[in-house]
Amino acid sequence: MAVQYWVGDFFVDLSRNQVTQKEQSQTIAPKALAVLTYLAENQGRVVSYDELFAKVWPDTIVTPNTLQRSIAQLRKVLGQDTSQQSYIKTHAKQGYSLECDVKWHDETQAKPETVAETGRDLAIADSSPENEVSKTNVSTETDATDKAQPPRSFFKQIIAVVGIVILAIIGFSYLTPTQSLKLSFGELRSLTATDNKEHSGIYSPDGEYIVFNRYSQELCTSSNIWAKNIKTQKETQLTKNMGRYGSHSFSKDGKKLVFIKTENCNKPMTQKDCYKLMTLDFEKALAAPRSPNLLMECKNSRIAKATWLNNNNIALLQEFSNRWKLTSYSIADNKSTVIYELEDGNFVDYDYSVTDDLIALTSIHNDGQHYIEILKPDGQVLSSHQIEYPPEIANFRNIYPNFTPKSELLIFSTGRQLFTLSYDGKITNISLPLDEPMGSPIFHPDGKRALVIKGNWDSDIATMSLSQITKSQSAKAQLTQTQANQSLTRANNSDSNPAPSNPVPTILERSTLEEDNAIYQPKGELIAFKSTRFGDNQIWITDGNGAQQLSNFTMDSSINGMNWAADGQSILVNVNNRLTQASLDSSQKSFPFDHRIEQLFHWDSEDNTALLLVRIKGVLKFGEFNLHNSAFRVITDKKVNWALKSEDGRLIYTDQLDRFWQPGPAEDQLIESLASQGSDKRFIIKNNVIYGINEEFQLWSYDLNEDRFETLGNIPNNVDSLTDINQSDILLTLRITAKKEVAELTLRN
Numbered sequence: 001m002a003v004q005y006w007v008g009d010f011f012v013d014l015s016r017n018q019v020t021q022k023e024q025s026q027t028i029a030p031k032a033l034a035v036l037t038y039l040a041e042n043q044g045r046v047v048s049y050d051e052l053f054a055k056v057w058p059d060t061i062v063t064p065n066t067l068q069r070s071i072a073q074l075r076k077v078l079g080q081d082t083s084q085q086s087y088i089k090t091h092a093k094q095g096y097s098l099e100c101d102v103k104w105h106d107e108t109q110a111k112p113e114t115v116a117e118t119g120r121d122l123a124i125a126d127s128s129p130e131n132e133v134s135k136t137n138v139s140t141e142t143d144a145t146d147k148a149q150p151p152r153s154f155f156k157q158i159i160a161v162v163g164i165v166i167l168a169i170i171g172f173s174y175l176t177p178t179q180s181l182k183l184s185f186g187e188l189r190s191l192t193a194t195d196n197k198e199h200s201g202i203y204s205p206d207g208e209y210i211v212f213n214r215y216s217q218e219l220c221t222s223s224n225i226w227a228k229n230i231k232t233q234k235e236t237q238l239t240k241n242m243g244r245y246g247s248h249s250f251s252k253d254g255k256k257l258v259f260i261k262t263e264n265c266n267k268p269m270t271q272k273d274c275y276k277l278m279t280l281d282f283e284k285a286l287a288a289p290r291s292p293n294l295l296m297e298c299k300n301s302r303i304a305k306a307t308w309l310n311n312n313n314i315a316l317l318q319e320f321s322n323r324w325k326l327t328s329y330s331i332a333d334n335k336s337t338v339i340y341e342l343e344d345g346n347f348v349d350y351d352y353s354v355t356d357d358l359i360a361l362t363s364i365h366n367d368g369q370h371y372i373e374i375l376k377p378d379g380q381v382l383s384s385h386q387i388e389y390p391p392e393i394a395n396f397r398n399i400y401p402n403f404t405p406k407s408e409l410l411i412f413s414t415g416r417q418l419f420t421l422s423y424d425g426k427i428t429n430i431s432l433p434l435d436e437p438m439g440s441p442i443f444h445p446d447g448k449r450a451l452v453i454k455g456n457w458d459s460d461i462a463t464m465s466l467s468q469i470t471k472s473q474s475a476k477a478q479l480t481q482t483q484a485n486q487s488l489t490r491a492n493n494s495d496s497n498p499a500p501s502n503p504v505p506t507i508l509e510r511s512t513l514e515e516d517n518a519i520y521q522p523k524g525e526l527i528a529f530k531s532t533r534f535g536d537n538q539i540w541i542t543d544g545n546g547a548q549q550l551s552n553f554t555m556d557s558s559i560n561g562m563n564w565a566a567d568g569q570s571i572l573v574n575v576n577n578r579l580t581q582a583s584l585d586s587s588q589k590s591f592p593f594d595h596r597i598e599q600l601f602h603w604d605s606e607d608n609t610a611l612l613l614v615r616i617k618g619v620l621k622f623g624e625f626n627l628h629n630s631a632f633r634v635i636t637d638k639k640v641n642w643a644l645k646s647e648d649g650r651l652i653y654t655d656q657l658d659r660f661w662q663p664g665p666a667e668d669q670l671i672e673s674l675a676s677q678g679s680d681k682r683f684i685i686k687n688n689v690i691y692g693i694n695e696e697f698q699l700w701s702y703d704l705n706e707d708r709f710e711t712l713g714n715i716p717n718n719v720d721s722l723t724d725i726n727q728s729d730i731l732l733t734l735r736i737t738a739k740k741e742v743a744e745l746t747l748r749n
Contacts, residue, residue: 006103007040008087010078017384019077026077027383030365031056031343032070039088039098048095057343066343071096073381183404183411183420184748185432191228191451192742199223200247201451201742203444204282205254205354210451211238211282212742213245225257227286238285239292249307249314250282252354257282258306258314261292265299272657275303277314277329296329296336307352309377315339315359317347322619322639326350326361328377339379342366346618351410352377353403360410360423362387362399364618368595370399372410372425385425392417392429392554394576396596402440405447412440413452415556416535435535437556441745448747455740459720461518461529462505462732466712466725469699472503473713502714505732509542517562518731519724524568527731530559539573539582551575551582561600563610572610574600579610579627591627601643611635611643611651622653636668641680646688646704654678660690673709674702682721691730693722699730 003014011020017033018025028036034056039047052067071088078087089099191210192198201212208230213223222242228235238257239245246260257280265274278292295314302319309315314329318336324347326339339359344366351360361373370387389395393414401410401421410421411430415437418430434454441450509515511533518529521541528550531540537559539551553559553575562573570583579591579600598620599613608627613620622640624633635651638661643653652662652671658678660671674690677700683692690702691712697719699712716734724731 004105005037005040006101006105007036007078007098008100012036012040021079027381027385028077029070029073029381029384031066032073035067035070036074036098039096040102043098043100043102046091046095046097052095076380182428183406183409183430185418185430185745186748187746188743189746190741190743191230194741197455197738197740198226198742199453199740200245201453202248202250202442203451205250205252205445207445210742211248211250211257215738216242224289225259225280227282236286237289238280238282240289241291245278247305249352251308251312252310255283256280256308258295258308259292260303260306268657270300270656271302273302274299275301277303277306277316295331296334305350307350309352310354310357311377313377315350315352315377317350322346326359326379339377340373340375340381342618344617346615348398348618349400351402356403358382358403360401360403362401364596364615366617368617370396372401372421372423374423383423385423387421387425388427390419390427390429393419393427394557394578396577397558400440402442405443411450413438417556438743450745450747452743452745453740454743455738456512456532457514457738458512458736459514459516460510460734460736461508461515461527462734463508463729464503464505464715464732465729467728468503469713469715469730473711502716505716505734507734508544508731509540509547510736516721516733517559517723518733519562519564520726520731522564522566522568526568528562528564528571530562537575539571541584550584550586551588560598563600563603563605565603565605567605570605572600572603572605574612579625591630593625593630593632595632602645604645611645613640638668642682644683644685646685648688650688650704652683652685652690652704654683671702673707677702677709681719682723684722684725686725691722691725693719 005012009021012018012033013020014033014037017027017030019028020026035052038052038055049064049067057066075088087098087100089097091097191201192212194214197215199213199215201210203210209227210230211225211227214226215221215223221244223245224242225238225245225248226235227238244262246262248257248259250257259278259280261276261278262273263276265272275298276294277296279295280290280292284290298318304317307315309328312331314331316327316329316336317324318327323342325341326347327336328339329336340361342363342365346364348362348364348370350362352358353360357377359375359377361375363371363373365371370389371384372387373384374382376382387399389397393399397414399412399414399421401412404411404420408423412419412421416434418432418434418441420428420430436454436456438452438454441452443450508518508527509529509531511531513532514530515533516530518527520527526541526543528539528541531538536553536555537557538549538553539559539562540547541550542548550571551573557576560574560577562571564571570581572579572581574597577596577598579593579597581589581591596615597612598615601611601613603610610625610627611622612625612632613622614625614632615621620639621634622638622643623635625631636653639656641654641656641658643651645651650662652660654660658680660674660678661668662671663669674692677692677694679693679695681693683690685691688704690704691699693699693715697715697717699715699722700710701712702709715732718735720733720735722730722732
């Protein structure tokens with residue numbers, strides 16, 4: 001089938017998802033174009049609703065509204081009066097037909113996409129056989145009068161050449177980015193400087209305040225919302241009590257804030273956390289801390305990134321069946337409606353421009369590629385373009401762009417680099433070397449400066465002796481029995497039975513930055529771990545007497561999972577959402593895969609298979625990847641938090657409720673003995689025994705063969721994760737501090 005064709009005087013280019021008329025192009029959703037193309041293939045025939053569903057949405061259940069929205073979008077693009085339906089005609093209870101001329105083009109034919117290409121069409125037209133005859137006549141003419149007087153065809157050629165040059169200049173200026181699209185930053189200065197972590201900074205609409213979350217060192221997941229007057233430097237706590245608050249957004253008049261609060265569900269059904277949409281009276285909170293007001297609660301779906309729109313509705317990302325939808329919550333009507341959704345893809349992030357009343361949405365489409373879409377708050381898509389990743393950004397990396405004061409230009413960070421993103425998907429590096437990671441800038445209302453969150457995490461690699469942990473637990477149990485039998489004696493002589501102290505971890509590797517994912521080398525004495533001690537995520541190895549860097553990944557690389565080979569001579573690592581095998585001799589081998597790998601859980605180097613969490617068409621899938629042939633097998637549709645295999649090949653995984661599962665003969669079986677032992681600290685398996693940490697910071701074990709559970713002892717409450725175990729010790733990641741602060745970038749004139 002041709003990828004280009006005419007519908008009336010509209011030129012359709014399927015390769016670009018564009019419809020062009022009189023040099024004005026509009027980008028159309030791929031499914032809507034698929035509807036138009038099928039109608040064009042059956043021009044003049046009534047195509048039934050069922051036939052369109054089967055052709056455009058095969059093996060997918062969609063509602064009639066989905067087709068109606070596509071038809072409405074096509075009619076709007078084709079500039080029709082819907083009452084006349086001159087192009088697409090509705091046949092009640094039957095279907096639709098395309099009632100206009102259709103002309104099909106192949107790949108070699110010209111297409112009027114830009115002014116420059118129109119000029120090229122003129123050049124082609126001037127090379128027609130008819131003009132070739134005129135050129136021949138000019139070259140062979142012998143009449144003296146004709147030699148003195150240039151022939152008329154010569155003037156035509158001159159005019160055509162001049163026209164081509166003019167059109168080429170116009171086309172070049174149209175296609176070449178202007179200087180106004182460039183951003184250049186000068187000064188970077190801190191706005192907050194405390195021992196606490198600050199996050200989620202925004203400006204107030206009048207530009208007088210910044211509002212941010214401030215976390216305490218003790219409660220790294222809970223924060224209060226604060227405001228700071230930029231001129232007076234006065235800081236004010238806005239919320240009475242700490243909570244798990246998300247990012248904030250102001251109402252257009254600047255009087256109220258909206259944000260999402262996350263809490264543990266009282267009776268979790270499908271998820272462990274419940275999400276509450278909250279508002280806070282900003283003006284009153286400046287006078288005294290206040291408790292936020294509840295607008296809406298979600299117990300069976302996730303919501304994220306609440307943003308106040310100019311129409312006084314609140315935009316949200318809301319997740320249904322592993323897919324995100326952009327929804328709009330009406331405060332007046334107390335109900336939500338879907339603004340925009342992808343039937344076969346997923347969303348990454350969005351931003352809203354109060355000035356332009358536009359939404360910029362980054363998403364993953366059914367081709368697995370990332371797109372930038374610009375739409376109005378009512379869901380009308382103005383443009384949709386694939387993002388063109390430069391070499392310095394990994395191809396499957398998610399990006400989180402924000403609007404800038406420049407027309408049709410967004411900005412985002414990958415850590416220590418800043419980039420701009422145009423509406424048509426082109427990325428440009430901003431020359432601004434950063435010594436520490438920062439988030440995507442959020443611009444001040446005056447457009448001359450922007451807020452960023454900058455800083456690093458600090459975590460260390462530690463070890464604890466299993467015997468010390470179990471002895472401490474036994475001593476506590478013995479003391480409890482003694483206290484029960486001799487409570488009166490102990491009351492009179494409290495020093496006779498001092499309480500045993502918890503064992504203290506031994507720090508193996510530390511820096512002022514992040515150390516994580518420590519794992520023991522099989523058949524060796526080395527420990528491999530992830531470190532950002534020199535600014536970038538790299539694999540390091542240590543023998544206890546000093547560490548050395550093994551990998552040399554690019555700037556702003558991300559590492560999500562690593563495992564030793566059984567022979568202890570190489571490590572499989574998920575770096576930049578790709579699998580790479582790094583050997584101790586510093587050689588590397590990459591494994592091709594067409595999808596973004598979110599997490600590497602487990603690697604069986606003998607079978608050369610890996611347990612992965614993969615994002616396919618934007619949706620997370622848990623399965624097994626064969627490194628020999630790149631085949632991927634989906635294991636379960638459940639949301640999987642962590643997964644490993646035992647030495648005898650049994651698969652164990654936890655779901656989003658932190659429940660433990662293992663495959664059974666007919667269906668997956670819940671491990672009842674571990675019903676209340678799951679947490680976000682991960683688990684490990686050694687000699688067919690599961691080891692984990694519960695939410696009470698107790699280390700426990702469960703023998704898969706004997707179905708025996710045992711509490712081993714307490715561990716420090718600043719443990720982030722349990723990463724490995726051997727015959728005598730466990731490896732842990734200890735959270736030290738999070739050095740995050742609000743800073744401000746200033747634009748150069």
